[in-house]
Amino acid sequence: MDRISFTFDGQEVSCAPGSSLAAALTEAGVRGFRETEKGKPRGIFCGMGVCQDCLVSVDGRPNQRACMTATAPGMTVAPQPARPALTAPPAVNRSAHRLTPRVLVVGGGAGGLSAAIAARETGAEVVLLDERKVPGGQYFKQSARPEAAPLDAQQAEGQALVARARDAGVTILPEVTVWGAFDGPEILAADPGAVYAIRPGALIVATGAYERPAMIPGWTLPGVMTVGAAQTLWRSYGTLPGARVALFGNGPLVAQVALELAEGGAEIPLLGESAPAPWRRPLASLAMMRRDPGLARKGLSMLAGLKRQGIAPRHDLRPTRIEAAPAGGLLVHYEQGRHSGRITADAVCLNYGFQPQNEILRLLDCAMTYDARFDQLRPERAPDCRTSIAGVYAVGDCCGLGGAPAAALEGRIAGRAAAGGPGPSAGEAATLARHRAFQDALWRVYDSPAPPLEEAAPETLVCRCEEVEKAALDAALSDDPHDIGALKRATRIGMGRCQGRYCAPALAGLMARRRGTPMGDLSYFAPRVPIKPVDIATITAAEALLAEETNG
Amino acid sequence: MARPDLLVVGGGITGQCAALSAARAGARVALVDLGLNAGSTANAGSLHVQMQSRFLRLNPHLAENLESSLPLYLSAVKAWEALDAELGGVELTREGGLMLAESEAQLAFLEEKAERERAKGLDVEILGHNALHRMAPWLSEEVIGAELCRDEGKLNPLVANRKMRAALERAGVEIRRDRITALEDGAAPSALGTRRHSAGQILLATAWGTSALLAGTAVHVPTPPEPLHMNITEAGAYEIHHLVQHAERPITLKQFRSGQVVIGGGWEARLSEGAGAPGIRKESLLGNVALAARIAPGIGGLRVLRTWAGYNTPVDGKATIGPLEAASRIHLALPGDAGYTLGPVVGQSAAALALGAEGPIDAAPYSPARWRG
Numbered sequence: 001m002d003r004i005s006f007t008f009d010g011q012e013v014s015c016a017p018g019s020s021l022a023a024a025l026t027e028a029g030v031r032g033f034r035e036t037e038k039g040k041p042r043g044i045f046c047g048m049g050v051c052q053d054c055l056v057s058v059d060g061r062p063n064q065r066a067c068m069t070a071t072a073p074g075m076t077v078a079p080q081p082a083r084p085a086l087t088a089p090p091a092v093n094r095s096a097h098r099l100t101p102r103v104l105v106v107g108g109g110a111g112g113l114s115a116a117i118a119a120r121e122t123g124a125e126v127v128l129l130d131e132r133k134v135p136g137g138q139y140f141k142q143s144a145r146p147e148a149a150p151l152d153a154q155q156a157e158g159q160a161l162v163a164r165a166r167d168a169g170v171t172i173l174p175e176v177t178v179w180g181a182f183d184g185p186e187i188l189a190a191d192p193g194a195v196y197a198i199r200p201g202a203l204i205v206a207t208g209a210y211e212r213p214a215m216i217p218g219w220t221l222p223g224v225m226t227v228g229a230a231q232t233l234w235r236s237y238g239t240l241p242g243a244r245v246a247l248f249g250n251g252p253l254v255a256q257v258a259l260e261l262a263e264g265g266a267e268i269p270l271l272g273e274s275a276p277a278p279w280r281r282p283l284a285s286l287a288m289m290r291r292d293p294g295l296a297r298k299g300l301s302m303l304a305g306l307k308r309q310g311i312a313p314r315h316d317l318r319p320t321r322i323e324a325a326p327a328g329g330l331l332v333h334y335e336q337g338r339h340s341g342r343i344t345a346d347a348v349c350l351n352y353g354f355q356p357q358n359e360i361l362r363l364l365d366c367a368m369t370y371d372a373r374f375d376q377l378r379p380e381r382a383p384d385c386r387t388s389i390a391g392v393y394a395v396g397d398c399c400g401l402g403g404a405p406a407a408a409l410e411g412r413i414a415g416r417a418a419a420g421g422p423g424p425s426a427g428e429a430a431t432l433a434r435h436r437a438f439q440d441a442l443w444r445v446y447d448s449p450a451p452p453l454e455e456a457a458p459e460t461l462v463c464r465c466e467e468v469e470k471a472a473l474d475a476a477l478s479d480d481p482h483d484i485g486a487l488k489r490a491t492r493i494g495m496g497r498c499q500g501r502y503c504a505p506a507l508a509g510l511m512a513r514r515r516g517t518p519m520g521d522l523s524y525f526a527p528r529v530p531i532k533p534v535d536i537a538t539i540t541a542a543e544a545l546l547a548e549e550t551n552g
Numbered sequence: 553m554a555r556p557d558l559l560v561v562g563g564g565i566t567g568q569c570a571a572l573s574a575a576r577a578g579a580r581v582a583l584v585d586l587g588l589n590a591g592s593t594a595n596a597g598s599l600h601v602q603m604q605s606r607f608l609r610l611n612p613h614l615a616e617n618l619e620s621s622l623p624l625y626l627s628a629v630k631a632w633e634a635l636d637a638e639l640g641g642v643e644l645t646r647e648g649g650l651m652l653a654e655s656e657a658q659l660a661f662l663e664e665k666a667e668r669e670r671a672k673g674l675d676v677e678i679l680g681h682n683a684l685h686r687m688a689p690w691l692s693e694e695v696i697g698a699e700l701c702r703d704e705g706k707l708n709p710l711v712a713n714r715k716m717r718a719a720l721e722r723a724g725v726e727i728r729r730d731r732i733t734a735l736e737d738g739a740a741p742s743a744l745g746t747r748r749h750s751a752g753q754i755l756l757a758t759a760w761g762t763s764a765l766l767a768g769t770a771v772h773v774p775t776p777p778e779p780l781h782m783n784i785t786e787a788g789a790y791e792i793h794h795l796v797q798h799a800e801r802p803i804t805l806k807q808f809r810s811g812q813v814v815i816g817g818g819w820e821a822r823l824s825e826g827a828g829a830p831g832i833r834k835e836s837l838l839g840n841v842a843l844a845a846r847i848a849p850g851i852g853g854l855r856v857l858r859t860w861a862g863y864n865t866p867v868d869g870k871a872t873i874g875p876l877e878a879a880s881r882i883h884l885a886l887p888g889d890a891g892y893t894l895g896p897v898v899g900q901s902a903a904a905l906a907l908g909a910e911g912p913i914d915a916a917p918y919s920p921a922r923w924r925g
Contacts (some may be wrong), residue, residue, distance in 0.1 A: 037787070061853065063786060063853070063854070063855055082787065082811075083787050083789045083790070084788050084789060084853055084854075085791070086690045086789060086792065086848075086850035086851060086853075086854075088850055088852045088853070089852050089853040180834060180837075182834045186834070188834070476714075479717055482588075482729070483587070486587065489710055489713065490710075490713075490714050495857075495858070496857075497786055497855075499857065528832065528858055528859055529832055529834075529837060530856055530857070530858075530859070533786060533856065533857050534855055534856050535852075535854075536785075536844075536852050536854065536855070536856065537852060539845070539856065540841075540842045540845050540846075542838055543841070543842035544842075546835070546838060547839075
């Protein structure tokens with residue numbers, strides 16, 4: 001297939017059509033996409049539009065996320081300066097749309113697609129918003145080239161689900177970022193060419209989760225990324241994150257991605273799992289196999305695959321520090337029990353669980369309960385997945401970790417209910433209970449609590465965006481801040497572009513432990529619009545739309 | 553500290569400055585505050601001097617009060633400059649404030665306003681199109697002129713709040729965490745919360761909480777909170793040096809040295825039902841930012857990162873400083889609009905009166921006498 005080309009920092013870069021900028025730059029060997037205020041290089045990290053580290057300037061428009069921006073022939077891309085000049089960017093013409101579907105689904109993963117199909121099949125008009133160019137979500141990770149043959153059964157299943165949603169008549173709006181959620185509910189969103197104000201009859205939030213990395217010195221270096229970011233590079237764009245990739249984390253995704261990258265041709269010098277080996281937890285392992293023999297078998301065949309690739313997962317192992325290796329690439333220091341070691345790699349992937357993307361739910365004031373086992377908030381839901389707020393449903397991992405099969409089933413239940421159909425059948429309720437029991441057993445096998453923030457080294461960047469070190473956090477804590485908001489104002493931790501997505505969970509736990517207070521919704525930063533940084537041209541276009549409605 | 557000489561109720565900038573100046577003067581001082589966010593800790597750091605068109609538009613009946621307070625604003629900026637030096641820098645700059653005009657009528661309004669302000673000692677000047685655009689190239693061509701007030705400026709409230717806290721600690725001010733719900737005046741006045749706080753004198757720097765605390769006294773100050781919306785962008789090059797307002801439209805726009813542009817100017821937020829911070833209205837977010845982008849297209853490449861809201865307490869547009877009555881040991885320190893600008897001078901003046909010392913200004917015009925009966 002013909003390749004396209006664009007320039008980055010004056011150099012010509014070529015890539016396959018459909019590549020994201022981040023994938024194209026990674027393939028071209030570019031690691032650092034920009035420098036921070038303190039002159040530190042940053043590159044792709046979350047790979048899903050959350051961390052805001054991979055910012056570049058595209059055709060004169062500053063602060064574009066390379067991971068979410070599609071390449072186009074002839075683009076002029078430049079590293080994003082920390083402080084762009086205050087010159088008006090090239091004008092964009094954004095059309096403005098008021099949508100009032102019976103059902104609005106936010107998120108096109110397993111849960112959202114299933115919800116949209118069920119609502120449509122129950123007779124409702126359905127609009128589905130997804131932030132990516134091709135829907136599918138994190139589990140089904142679709143290829144950016146729709147004509148490409150699926151890599152495996154998981155991708156094929158996602159492709160079929162997307163096709164079913166289209167065939168059912170779901171209006172899928174891709175590349176849409178939701179930035180505002182207000183009472184009503186009313187959703188404000190934008191894609192590169194349009195803004196949307198959406199007042200649905202019912203809202204189904206299916207926004208999934210983002211990954212928890214390890215907050216260790218060096219976690220911001222270019223080449224260090226989440227396991228999911230590496231998986232997206234490979235599954236969606238056919239780009240390996242590096243030739244030699246070390247993976248560290250907790251849970252089956254880490255091993256799965258190690259295998260996928262190895263099968264894609266990467267060398268995997270180390271796969272480090274923080275939990276003990278499953279055979280050291282025989283009861284939990286047995287319980288897991290009993291609850292879903294199919295999924296458990298999938299896990300075993302993955303282990304066999306790793307073995308074929310010559311990869312032996314190492315257990316009880318955690319990275320402690322990452323630095324730039326003198327000869328290029330990254331040097332990771334790790335500990336395994338009382339032993340320590342070092343390994344070099346050109347890409348280092350981290351995943352220590354997931355954090356629900358519950359911003360919309362919290363903004364809409366849905367009642368939330370803290371789940372201590374998974375250290376995350378879960379919305380309170382009725383059996384048909386409705387939240388405490390009228391007309392608002394929530395499904396899948398945005399409600400706390402549950403896995404793709406549960407998300408899909410919750411989606412079917414919520415989609416039907418939101419469209420006025422019947423509630424869950426006894427069979428569905430039983431299946432959902434089985435999925436949840438499997439997750440419960442799975443995470444007992446992988447149980448491995450992260451070291452608390454208190455133990456982080458003083459030079460650890462607690463806030464990636466504002467570049468605030470643990471030492472500065474400790475200094476602010478000596479003033480005994482009353483709550484997480486006071487701590488934020490004292491340190492700037494959480495004031496940056498990722499809006500506290502990485503620091504908030506760690507800080508919330510730390511504050512609760514210090515003050516002896518129970519964790520809850522108020523332990524986290526207060527929910528605030530915008531949900532994601534929103535460009536001023538989007539606001540201007542939305543303002544014009546709403547003003548026109550008000551004035552006649 | 554068993555019984556402080558002065559108990560300050562309210563830990564915003566006004567109360568903090570009252571406590572700091574009293575402690576520096578040798579008094580034993582305690583400051584009691586609940587530690588919740590909404591007032592000073594939600595502030596955006598404008599140093600206002602010229603009459604705000606927002607206030608004139610919303611409260612035309614109080615224009616005279618505002619005008620008579622102009623000398624206090626000049627003293628307030630001096631107090632902030634002294635504080636900036638004392639605290640070791642709070643990113644305070646006094647590069648002036650611009651109030652923009654987009655029409656001849658607006659410019660005429662500014663000319664008249666400037667005349668009145670000049671009579672009160674303000675350093676103001678009307679700028680035509682070319683002079684203005686040389687000074688502020690990021691402005692829209694639609695802006696035809698402006699009033700420049702050289703006395704105005706801005707500071708970074710996050711830095712100021714942090715340094716203020718450290719200064720209070722160094723000065724030996726005892727910080728107590730409590731919510732005060734009632735007062736007892738007399739020879740040994742007390743503030744009552746979950747416990748009794750007795751002191752030689754009590755100073756209320758309680759903004760919108762004041763009128764409830766004074767229930768049962770002869771002083772009736774209206775202190776309804778005014779919930780206001782704010783927005784902040786990601787950082788850009790430091791090019792907006794002035795505090796920017798508009799002759800007719802509700803906006804303040806300024807840039808911190810750290811590059812973020814703060815956009816506000818009196819757009820309404822939603823009054824909170826409980827003790828928490830006020831809520832955000834989408835109309836305010838959209839209207840406020842769209843207006844900012846129209847006036848200053850240069851900020852169009854920055855994205856909005858956060859919004860928040862806080863409470864202003866306009867009272868009658870004039871400060872209230874001093875004891876409830878001649879013999880009272882309960883004192884008021886209410887800036888009356890622009891609380892962050894006026895906080896230091898109002899707090900210091902009220903503390904000086906409470907301790908029988910000489911304050912930075914003649915506080916007689918601001919006596920609570922007007923609220924008695």
